[in-house]
Amino acid sequence: MSNSRCFICRLVVLSQLCFFVHTLLFAQGQADGFKWIDVKELHVQGRGWPTDADFFRRLPAKAEGRVTPSVWRLSQHTSGMYVRFTTDAPSLKVKWSLTGENLAMPHFAATGVSGVDLYVKTEGGDWHWLAVGQPTKFPENESTFFDEVEAKEREYMLYLPLYNGITSLLLGVPEDAHLAPSPVEEQKPIVFYGTSITQGGCASRAGMSTTAILGRNLRREIINLGFSGSGKMEPEMAYLLAELDPELF
Numbered sequence: 457m458s459n460s461r462c463f464i465c466r467l468v469v470l471s472q473l474c475f476f477v478h479t480l481l482f483a484q485g486q487a488d489g490f491k492w493i494d495v496k497e498l499h500v501q502g503r504g505w506p507t508d509a510d511f512f513r514r515l516p517a518k519a520e521g522r523v524t525p526s527v528w529r530l531s532q533h534t535s536g537m538y539v540r541f542t543t544d545a546p547s548l549k550v551k552w553s554l555t556g557e558n559l560a561m562p563h564f565a566a567t568g569v570s571g572v573d574l575y576v577k578t579e580g581g582d583w584h585w586l587a588v589g590q591p592t593k594f595p596e597n598e599s600t601f602f603d604e605v606e607a608k609e610r611e612y613m614l615y616l617p618l619y620n621g622i623t624s625l626l627l628g629v630p631e632d633a634h635l636a637p638s639p640v641e642e643q644k645p646i647v648f649y650g651t652s653i654t655q656g657g658c659a660s661r662a663g664m665s666t667t668a669i670l671g672r673n674l675r676r677e678i679i680n681l682g683f684s685g686s687g688k689m690e691p692e693m694a695y696l697l698a699e700l701d702p703e704l705f
Contacts, residue, residue, distance in 0.1 A: 489630055489631055490547075490549060490628040490629060490630060490631065491628070491629060491630075491631050492551065492626040492627065492628045493626065493627045493628075493629070493635050494624070494625075494626055495539045495614075495625045495626070495627060496511055498539050498540075498541055498636075498637040499539065499540065499637040499638070499640055500537055500538070500539045501537070501538055501539070501540065501645075501677045502536040502537040502538055502645075502677065502678060502679055502680060503537060503679070504647070504679045504681065504700050505699075512532075512534050512537065512616070512621060512622050512623070513531050513532055513621070514531045514532075514533070514534070514535070514536070514537075514680070514681060515527070515528070515531035515681075515696065516696070519531065519692075519696060522692045522696075523690065523692050523693060523696070524686060524690065526683070526685070526686040527683045527686045527690075527693065530655070530683040530684055530686060531683070532555060532556075532621035533617065533618065533619050533620060533621055533655065534616035534617050534618075534620070534621055534622055535616075535617070535618045535619070535655045535656045535662075535665065535667075535680045535682060536648075536656075536665070536667055536668070536678055536679060536680025536681075536682075537615075537616040537680075538613055538614060538615045538616060538668070538671075539613070539614050539616075539625075539637075540611065540612070540613045540614075540637070540638035541611070541612055541614075541627070541635055541636060541637050541638055542609060542610065542611045542612070542635070542636055542637075542638055543609070543610065543612065543629055543633060543634065543635040543636070544607050544608060544609045544610075544633055544634060545607070545629035545630055545633035545634075545635065546603070546604055546605050546606065546607040546630065546633070547600070547602065547603040547604060547605075547629065547630055548574075548600070548601040548602055548612075548627065548628070548629060549598065549599065549600050549601065549627070549628035549629075550572055550574075550589050550598070550599050550601060550614070550625065550626070550627055550628065551596070551597070551598045551624075551625070551626040551628065552572055552589070552591075552596075552597055552622050552624065552625040552626070553595045553596050553597075553622060553623045553624045553625075554570055554591065554594055554595045554597065554617070554620050554621065554622055554623075555595070555620065555621035555622065555623060556570070556594075556620045556621060557594045557595075558570075558620075559591045559592075559593075559594065559620070561619070561658075563658055564619065564657060564658040565658075565660050566590060566591050567588050567590050567591075567660060567661050567662075568617075568618050568619070568656065568658065568659045568660050568661055568662060568664070568665075569617065569618060569619040569620055570591040570597075570617045570619070570620040571588050571589055571590050571591055571617060571661065571662060572588070572589040572599075572614055572615065572616060572617065572625070572662065573585075573588050573589070573614070573615040573661040573662040573663040573664075574586045574587045574588065574589070574601050574612060574613070574614050574615075575612065575613045575614075575615075575663055575672070576610055576611070576612050576613075577610065577611040577612070577613070583613060583672045585661075585663060586601065586602070586612070587601040587602060588661050589601065595623075607633070611638055613663075613672075614627075615661075615662035615663045615668055616662060617662060618655065618656030618657070618659060618662050618665055619655065619656065619657070619684070641676075641677060643676060643677070643703065644701065644702050644703035645676065645677035645678060645679050645702050645703065646670075646671075646674070646676055646677070646678050646679070646702055646703055646704045646705075647678075647679045647681060647697070647700055647702040647704070647705050648667050648678060648679070648680055648681060648682060649681045649682070649687060649689075649693075649697060649705065650681075650682045650683075650687045651682060651683065651684060651685055651686065651687040652682070652684040652685060653666065653682070654666065654667065654680065654681075654682025654687065655680065655682030655683060655684050656668075656680070656682065657684060665680070667680045667682075676703070679700070679702065681697070
């Protein structure tokens with residue numbers, strides 16, 4: 457019985473601690489007058505296996521042990537993933553948590569490796585670059601995309617890092633602003649498979665990778681399955697690609 461009581465006591469203490477941490481984080485978010493939206497609650501595109509448990513990984517969990525260690529490691533990088541949303545917010549912030557300590561490479565800027573890249577849709581329907589979230593430390597980063605602009609409904613597209621992974625990404629808007637996912641397009645996506653150039657090396661920003669540029673110009677969802685130095689079309693990868701149903705490979 458004593459062991460049972462100790463176990464129950466530990467559970468109680470743990471639940472109280474979790475409640476305290478959640479309350480503290482919520483209070484901190486409210487203190488600056490911003491509310492924070494998890495992009496997992498929106499529609500993140502560029503995910504070939506959207507029902508997989510590991511939200512920000514480019515390959516499904518069953519691929520572990522089947523594909524090479526290099527491909528599995530690189531599948532954690534979020535290259536090609538992006539989220540489209542609308543908001544009337546006069547200010548927009550972002551928080552993201554990285555999985556890799558190397559924010560940059562000698563030949564590859566941190567804004568491309570580990571940064572997040574924001575575009576806005578113009579009145580003519582084109583996508584125009586707006587701001588970049590530059591990473592400064594590992595793992596937690598925060599950036600302000602814009603502040604005190606005209607409060608007007610606009611559509612935005614945010615690209616995730618090319619050569620790093622993330623565990624979470626939050627968008628912050630003022631308490632009285634609203635933010636909602638963009639309507640989902642019914643067209644099938646286009647899938648790209650390849651190596652470093654496909655993955656995004658060495659674009660200065662996530663939105664400047666080849667597949668991102670094509671996605672904007674073609675107005676189609678792109679699924680990026682580029683794995684730096686590892687796009688060798690092993691049978692295991694061929695079987696995984698065959699599970700997808702794109703408009704075009």
